[in-house]
Amino acid sequence: MAKSLKVYQAQFGFYDSVVAAANQKAALRAWETHQNLFAEGQAHVATDEAAIAAALSSRTCRSNARSGRPIPSA
Known part of the structure; x- marks a missing residue:
């Protein structure tokens, strides 16, 4: 069964x-940071529908999930 993803x-x-x-740990790994951006209030669950x-x-999710790269938001 595939894991449920959060944005x-x-x-x-x-x-x-x-x-x-x-999860948050995987998001921090994708952003390549060792800081806990969630604890500092600099990261959160996305609410922007377009993002x-x-x-x-x-298409985007598959390619970036393999690479572990975040998607820049407009």
Whole structure:
């Protein structure tokens, strides 16, 4: 059975980044950070419908899930 993915969002400078991940630890790994951005209030569960759709779209999600790369949000 496939794991359920949540979409997380964080801001890096002027850019927002979203990632579909199984949990917060996986999201932090995708963002390549050792800081707990969630505890610092810099990352959260995404609420922007367009960002969520982009992160969960089948083409984007599959390619980025394999690479572990987050998706920049517009």
